[in-house]
Amino acid sequence: MIKVLIILSIVALDQVTKYLAVAHLRDLGTIEIVRGVFSLTYVENRGAAFGILQNQRWFFIVLTIIVCIGIAYFLFTQSNTSLILRISLIMVLGGAIGNLIDRVRLGYVVDMLHFTLIDFPVFNIADCFVVMGTILLAYYILFIGDRVENELV
Secondary structure, three states, X not given: OHHHHHHHHHHHHXXXXXHHHHHHOOOOOEEEEEOOOEEEEEEEEOOOHHHOOOOOHHHHHHHHHHHHHHHHHHHHXXXXXXXXXXXXXXXXHXXXXXXXXXXXXXXXXXXXXXXXXXXXXXXXXXXXXXXXXXXXXXXXXXXXXXXXXXXXX
């Protein structure tokens, strides 16, 4: 049950920030928060990370649904896995669902966070969770997974 609450919290946080971006940034475009470092910039992203594969909405919807089903199946059938593995998958799943909601509802993903200092592509809260979850998953795979597998044998 806690897994579901965390996933729903990630989705809610993402959707609230996107709602606020649409309500307050859409007409303004950009609000500079820290001059030359960080801005809130309204972007309608019709692609994937960094805007790649523009206008492939149905591809992303189908792919995301498949990935979400796979992660959810694993999370709810494999309860004896590492906490780090579960947390990483929960973060990825919550972020993926947040962006999926936008793609289905709007046809694009709302992005608003922009690190202008390094001119990093504009992103959103869901993207943050997907990236953090993926980094944690990579850490698990590279440094923990084999030890856990060896202990089970």
